[in-house]
Amino acid sequence: MNKRTRVMKKLVLRWEISGIIFVFLVGALLHFVFEWSGESSIVGLFASANESVWEHFKQGFWPMCLFAAIEYGFLRDHTNNFLVAKVVAVYIIPIITGLVFYAYTAVIGEEILIVDILIFLLAVIVGQLTSYKIMTSPKLPKYTSFISLAFIILLALILMLFTFYPPHLPIFLDGNTGTYGISW
Numbered sequence: 001m002n003k004r005t006r007v008m009k010k011l012v013l014r015w016e017i018s019g020i021i022f023v024f025l026v027g028a029l030l031h032f033v034f035e036w037s038g039e040s041s042i043v044g045l046f047a048s049a050n051e052s053v054w055e056h057f058k059q060g061f062w063p064m065c066l067f068a069a070i071e072y073g074f075l076r077d078h079t080n081n082f083l084v085a086k087v088v089a090v091y092i093i094p095i096i097t098g099l100v101f102y103a104y105t106a107v108i109g110e111e112i113l114i115v116d117i118l119i120f121l122l123a124v125i126v127g128q129l130t131s132y133k134i135m136t137s138p139k140l141p142k143y144t145s146f147i148s149l150a151f152i153i154l155l156a157l158i159l160m161l162f163t164f165y166p167p168h169l170p171i172f173l174d175g176n177t178g179t180y181g182i183s184w
Helices: 003-036 058-075 082-108 113-135 143-164
Strands: none
Touching: 003 058, 003 113, 058 082, 058 113, 058 143, 082 113, 082 143
């Protein structure tokens, strides 16, 4: 590996580690923003609008997208596959969060706040480190970026749509109130 490649990889790794901190902290804040806003429907599009598992997925998605937008300005000339890497990371977070949450609550029969927080942190770490690996891998075909853009837009639209029109499935149920989504 040449010196330029090593320097580039270090730069990308520093950004991805910074992203772990940013996404985790901003995501944690998004847990409370809806309530702080007086339950604004607009804020509910971007912040957890209730205590359902689904609504908590926004805590990883929106901060990751914001961080990626900032990061892109600094890394676009130093990485490969930037958009693919960020989309994979943004999908990893809810997948890990949901799977590990449902697995541990099925085994012990209850939710534990500190475990939930650690699951979110783990999901963010795995997402960011996967992003790093993809960005420092050989360049993928250009069409993968177009597919990635479609996937990120699709997830954003679904996250927002299901805030107001959630399917009546357990992942969308607010266990505290027995309700789904929020009303306009």
